[in-house]
Amino acid sequence: MSDNPAYRKRKAFFDRLLTVYGRKPVLEVLQNSSLQCHALHLAESNREQGIIREIRELADQRGIEVKHHDRQALSRISRNGRQDQGVALDVICPAFRQASEALPELPPKARLLALDGISNPQNLGMIIRSAAAGDIDGILYASRGNAALGPLVIKASAGTLYRAPLLLCDSLPEILAECRQQGMEVCTLAAQAPESLFEYRPNSGCVYVLGNETEGVSGPVQARATRSLSIPMRNGVESLNVAVTASLIAYAGQMG
Template sequence: MLLYGRNPVLEALRDGRVRDLLVARGVEQSFVRDLERFDVRLKFAPRIELDQLVGTTQHQGVVAEVEDLDWSNVDDILDRAEAKGEDLLVILLDGITDPRNFGAIIRSAEVLGAHGVVVEERRSPPLSAVVAKTAAGATSFLPVARVKNLPRFIDQLKEDGVWVYGAAGESAKDLRKLDFKRKLALVIGAEGEGLRRLVRDKCDELASIPMKGEVQSLNASVAASILIYHAVTSRD
């Protein structure tokens, strides 16, 4: 897999997953020195060669050939919460198919303190270079798992005492009125479509984000960030 962008490439280098490294001529020497700290041979090429290789100019002057990203196991997420001595906070994605939204949610989940992200196999993008670039290296630290059937997985979580809150619209309860001091799964649906009926019906509560502007909707990754931040800070 080709990975591009400075943060994702540096994290892959730290993980030892980089096979070859292509660097644009003319990048600042301080960045080159950062790359030279790792035991990987650097090949320099014109920037246009990198543009053509990855089909974008947003590579920040570095492209790496890396081992494919691996999906985690759901147990990795549960173990992460237990190891930290914290109540579980897992993010479930229902139909988030845009890789940039997916990557942005992974990044927010890792930065804000969630224990992992879970998607359904048929309704999610692969762990691609675009996802890794948007996640800015967070895929190296946060478990991201797939399940065959999200509604059935929700049932399993509830059997283990996990409460499930789904992000929904105006008819849902203001998120500030919900109890976040418990084991939780937050479910984020696709933009426009929202949560599927079966997933929605399995939620213990439906949470809405209070809005005061004229535009009554948020990007899925922004909504996820707000919910995760509120959940984490409500536990302090």
């Protein structure tokens, strides 16, 4: 079944869908004509007035399919029944792909960010914004362990999430193993590492790992690393916020 061309095409399409939930976030997407939407999902219990009416009218104007569900079914679609407010919207994100399918097609010296347990939605959103703006070809994102791609992430990314090159995977250690098989370096950051991020010039593709805000890089991911880099710091500062670190990585490749 997985080798069937029609199945692969359908799966690739749904991999690019991001389901946004909540009345205000959905309204903001519908008001942005540059964003392509697949389907609007509404709870049957919604009253057809106020913002719900506005959402429905915008969907109709844009020719977006509207589907009605009971509350339980809508909760399964939004994956957040407590906060979806009876509304969910499938947004097409053209740069979202399965990591294993994208890796062979990356440039020879691709620069990737790997997210290893980024639990704070604001940090995740700011990381995505920096990566989208800077010299990053893809963001390795595992749904397990990282913050969900919800309204807080979208807001912190200033909407760049919809255009960001997210490479989706189930297990970060497994996809890092694939990166190494393709000759890519896997770099973690450590204060005591002798080589500076800003001096390092890889001869091949490179993955820069961003660890959890409190625990840092996990053991299984650390085991896949091939190199350790440092960010020079002064005045007794020991570490930087992970989103700030992502910004430095995103632009380090353009220096020198």
